Amino acid sequence: MPMLSSLLPSAARNGAGGTAMSGPFLSTVVVSFFFILGVSIVVPVLPLVVDTYGVSRAGGSLLLSSFALGRLGFDVIAGVLGDRFGIRRVAFSACLVTIVASVVAATTPSYPLLLAARTAQGAGSALYMTVAMGQIITMAPDGHVGRLLAVYQGVILAGVSLGPTVGGLVTEAWGIAGPFVLYALFGVVGATVALRWMPAHNLEGAPGTGPVLSRWPQVRGLLGDPTFLLMLAAAFTVFGVRAGLGNTLIPLFAAERFGFSQTAIGVLLTVSAAGNLLVLAHAGRSVDRSGRRRTLRIGLWAAVPVAVGLALTASPWLLFVLAAGLGAAKGYAGVVPGAVLADLATPGIRATAIGIQRMTTDLGLLAGPFLAGTMADHLGFTGAFLLTAAFVAVIALATWFMRETAPASARA
DSSP: OHHHHHHSOHHHHHOGGGTTTHHHHHHHHHHHHHHHHTTTTTGGGHHHHHHHHTOOHHHHHHHHHHHHHHHHHHHHHHHHHHHHHOHHHHHHHHHHHHHHHHHHHHHOOOHHHHHHHHHHHHHHHHHHHHHHHHHHHHHOOTTOHHHHHHHHHHHHHHHHHHHHHHHHHHHHHHGGGHHHHHHHHHHHHHHHHHHHHSOSSOTTSSOSOOOSGGGHHHHHHHHTOHHHHHHHHHHHHHHHHIIIIIIIIHHHHHHHHHOOOHHHHHHHHHHHHHHHHHHHHHHHHHHHHTOHHHHHHHHHHHHHHHHHHHHHOOOHHHHHHHHHHHHHHHHHHHHHHHHHHHHHSOGGGHHHHHHHHHHHHHHHHHHHHHHHHHHHHHHHHHHHHHHHHHHHHHHHHHGGGSOOOSOGGGGO
């Protein structure tokens, strides 16, 4: 991982005084990678699920949707629990939930119980990933939060991309139970890391015992901040476009318009992921040095000509260029919401704020494919691409009303 390592500021690589940060940071990132694998690790077992449990293709697809719904339902709850009980307790509990749910998924003969276990796995993922992101933001040295979040985004991208490959390998070796057994092992690793490196206190540095209601005025104030709300709208847009345009419309367009094979579509998506990864180092530095608002505008405005280009292209080779451009646009815009959140949310409600942001991005991931497919059905691919470009342009224009939240000293 040389590229991801290069994103780290020296203070993060070496730690305060040489050792303070490297262990907690790297361990949190590694376990986050394991957890994010769970999003797509079961993709290769879908055909086996259909055959083994005798369900329809639509029923088999619920194996993915149930995980997503579990994450969505527990994003905010995870944040509230993180602020209430502290990072270590919530992270350790998340790992226990994941272990138990994975064992149930690997052994149950009942498909409804398998779906319930996958939902619980999604809840465990939400619990861990929310406090993990809070841990990373809290550990970031002054003026370096963008770079650490860029590392985090790169790890998430790697996990999502490698999930099907890892799932395929263990499915061939261990059968339908393989991915679930592996996910249980990931939970054991995560529990060990939580007990060894994660702090017992909450993100405020307190033991994490304050009543939830005492924090509500701060949460309400955050929800009334126009900049925070615009950040949520931008986060929904970025992840909705990633799932709707990048993962839904582009593969369908490539197959129907240009006759791409499944292998070619896989290469196309890999090129998009590479475009994302290649800009992360600069995106993280831009967030810290040029400011949150400017970096967000770069990402959003870069996506507009990509969508227009998709509507106009007649060349299959140009699809690869546009896919890389979309990945790069997401790389810039995707780092910004976490940095804005770190600026606006006080430490006592930071985990709750992260939960709200994660729920927004998960809504984008769920709604994006449906909205993209609906537009394509009614407007055709050209209309869907152009309408997407118009929507992103509106959100980009709205960012003019955001205030710059980065400390002036960090941008000096």
